[in-house]
Amino acid sequence: MVTNRVILVRPHAFTFNKETAKDNIYQISPKETSENEIKNFALREFDDAVSILRKNKIHVDVIEDFDESTPDSIFPNNVFVTFPGKVFVSEMYAENRNKEYNKILPQLKKIIDYNRSEVIDFRNEEGRVLEGTGAVVIDRWNSICYGSLSKRCDKGEFLKFAKRFNLKPVYFRSMDKGVDIYHTNVLMMVGEKFAIIADNLISENRDEVLKSLRDSGKEIISLTEDEFNNYVGNSIELKGEGKNILVISKSGYNALTDKHKNTIEKYDFILPIDVETISKYGGGSIRCMIAENFFELEN
Structure with missing residues (x-):
């Protein structure tokens, strides 16, 4: 199941979030750039992203968040997940992120x-x-969910989620620079015909993960170090006109090897979007910014 309807949150107060930086090693603390400059750069990148998605026939609904206390609200896919007729609401690791859902709910x-x-x-x-x-990467075509256990992905909650939504759970551990990778969707994405994954960073249950991907018919794209560092794994497949679209950061697109680019283009049109500021200070890329809207779709 793939959708062409997405929900994004405009980041009026986006900046480096000290609370999430405790376990997100990919956030870079600003030294010479002011908070106001970061916010303005992020707003420009966000508005450009919305424009590019809409030009490619993706229906984008935008939620506005003006509150200074929620700098990470630009990443709504962490906070809620939609299924046909259902909405899942997450418990968040950082205190200021737990404020987001009630604020955007109206x-x-x-x-x-x-x-x-x-x-x-x-x-x-x-x-x-x-x-x-x-925390959870969902293969909606084969009713499987993948989770890299961390402070943001509790094993018990992951298994409860899988049971609640009738998904087969596949959990594992992954590490980078000696610490748990904070989010599964930094490490991997699953599309209709292929999966992108930095499997070399999986420290436990790697064989089980790869077997599950192969058994569900996915062509596996194993990321290079440069591809991983440029958030190729943090991409998302959306429904295009005639062909699915892989939405990826511009830096991720530039990092793709020719072989991997050719593999993806067998199945999808690749759509790069520049989110350099958001990725640098937020520690997440374009996929984190996109909450898919499956609410009206049939199972």
Whole structure:
């Protein structure tokens, strides 16, 4: 299942988030760039991204967030996940990220028919975290979910999620520079016909992950170090006109080897989008910015 409807949150207060930097080694602390400059660069990148998606026939709904207390609201896919007729709500690792859902909810209700939705709310007082499709990469064609266990992907919550949505769970551990990779979707994506994965960084259950991908018919693209560092794994497949679209950061596109580019182009049109500022200071790329809207789709 693939969609051409997405939800993005305009980052009026985007900046380096000290709370998420505790376990996200990919965020870079600003030294010579002011918070105001970062915000303005990010807003420009965001608006360009929306324009590019719309020009490629992707339906984009935009939520506005003006609150200075939620600098990471530009990454809504971590906070909620949609299924046909259902909305999943995440418990977040950082305190300031747990504020996001209630703030965007009034605008979300204008996008989906919230009154007839089934809300599956995993927020809890014990701090058991599962950060949406940051923590869980879903193969919606084969009803499988992948999760790299970390502070953002609690094993118990991951298994509960899989059971609740009738998905086969495949969990593993991955490490980079001696620490857990904070989000599964930094490491991998799963498309209709192929999967992109930095499998060399999987420290536990690597064979099980690769077997699951092969058994579900995916052509596996194993990332080089340069591709991983430029967020090739943090890309997303959307529904295009006649051919699916792989939305990828511009830096990721530039890092692709010719072999990998050719493999992807067998199946998808590649759409690069420049999100350099957002990636640099947010520690996440274009996929993190996109919450897919499956609410109205049939199972």
